[in-house]
Amino acid sequence: EDQVTQSPEALRLQEGESSSLNCSYTVSGLRGLFWYRQDPGKGPEFLFTLYSAGEEKEKERLKATLTKKESFLHITAPKPEDSATYLCAVQDPGTYKYIFGTGTRLKVLA
Amino acid sequence: DTAVSQTPKYLVTQMGNDKSIKCEQNLGHDTMYWYKQDSKKFLKIMFSYNNKELIINETVPNRFSPKSPDKAHLNLHINSLELGDSAVYFCASSQTGNSPLHFGNGTRLTVT
Numbered sequence: 744e745d746q747v748t749q750s751p752e753a754l755r756l757q758e759g760e761s762s763s764l765n766c767s768y769t770v771s772g773l774r775g776l777f778w779y780r781q782d783p784g785k786g787p788e789f790l791f792t793l794y795s796a797g798e799e800k801e802k803e804r805l806k807a808t809l810t811k812k813e814s815f816l817h818i819t820a821p822k823p824e825d826s827a828t829y830l831c832a833v834q835d836p837g838t839y840k841y842i843f844g845t846g847t848r849l850k851v852l853a
Numbered sequence: 854d855t856a857v858s859q860t861p862k863y864l865v866t867q868m869g870n871d872k873s874i875k876c877e878q879n880l881g882h883d884t885m886y887w888y889k890q891d892s893k894k895f896l897k898i899m900f901s902y903n904n905k906e907l908i909i910n911e912t913v914p915n916r917f918s919p920k921s922p923d924k925a926h927l928n929l930h931i932n933s934l935e936l937g938d939s940a941v942y943f944c945a946s947s948q949t950g951n952s953p954l955h956f957g958n959g960t961r962l963t964v965t
Contacts, residue, residue, distance in 0.1 A: 786956030
């Protein structure tokens with residue numbers, strides 16, 4: 744069965760302290776890996792799509808990368824407003840379902 | 854100009870009642886979804902409709918019945934509510950293929 748695992752579950756950073764979040768997946772024939780940000784009381788907000796190994800996408804302090812088995816979301820010099828839960832998802836090539844990981848809760852302290 | 858909107862935002866009801874959640878999207882997408890998010894923030898697919906046709910129907914109790922009157926609307930009706938139905942329900946939409954999901958802001962359902 745397709746699985747998506749995110750680590751760590753929770754991460755506390757000081758403002759300006761760069762780090763990476765991990766998303767590993769077992770689906771074969773990846774159709775797309777998606778990163779989302781979710782703030783409390785809101786729906787997940789789309790950040791990036793990655794389709795093939797070696798691909799990278801950037802947006803402000805965030806950079807997403809993809810290998811054949813995992814993706815990283817690098818956060819450079821984070822600010823308190825980057826605090827949120829970050830979710831990744833993959834699309835199952837057979838059923839077209841989007842399968843989500845359990846997320847990483849990021850807290851950036853001023 | 855909200856892209857995916859769902860109502861109500863909060864729903865508090867008693868066990869045994871029947872309730873509905875409505876969702877509308879103005880993105881022109883042809884596929885819509887219902888997801889359930891539990892207290893640990895895990896998002897699990899419940900249903901998906903493509904152009905009003907049910908294409909994904911997970912192992913959800915048949916007390917849950919989705920309805921899509923047109924490709925811009927997807928509603929969720931829940932009969933005989935149980936305590937375990939308490940969760941946040943998200944509507945989402947996407948274009949067919951491997952494009953990203955766009956979510957509404959959720960409906961927090963509390964069954965007492």
